[in-house]
Amino acid sequence: MREELVSYLAGLSDSDYQFRAWVERSSPNLAYDELDYTIHFLYDDTGLAENAYTWIGLVLKNDQEARAIEDVVQAIDALFDKYGPDLSDKEYLEKEEWARIVCVSKDALKVLLHGK
Structure with missing residues (x-):
């Protein structure tokens, strides 16, 4: 499950990937x-969005990782609070707030991969 989290964070960290995979669906090499x-992974399937700290020892290694996931969730929550959950992926990517999600996701990915 940790590998799945890392994969999702990698997707949230890469604007080029998001556009190619989520909007254009243009690369035959992409699933x-x-x-x-x-x-769904963060909010429904795992509950990481509700309380990342309860996942320490299961998916996350420590408080630093839990805080990093909380930062990602807070950025996503802010976007949904402002625009709702019904926009297309393209519309979300075009929002000014999306840059914050990419930034905190990059930070979270670094923490999970390197402890930094």
Whole structure:
């Protein structure tokens, strides 16, 4: 499950990937993907969005990783609070707030991969 989290964070960290995979669906080398998969993983499938700290020892290694996931969730929550959950992936990617999600996801990915 940790590998799946890392994969979703990698997707959230890469604007080029998001556009190619979620919007254009242009690369034959990419498996089908969309933002909704990441949202379901964080919010529905695992509950990481509700309380990342309860996943320490299961998926996360420590408080630093839990804080990093909380930062990602807070950025996503802010986007959904402002625009709702019904925009297309392309519309979310075009929002000013999306840059924050990419940034905190990059930070979280670094923490999970390198402890930094």
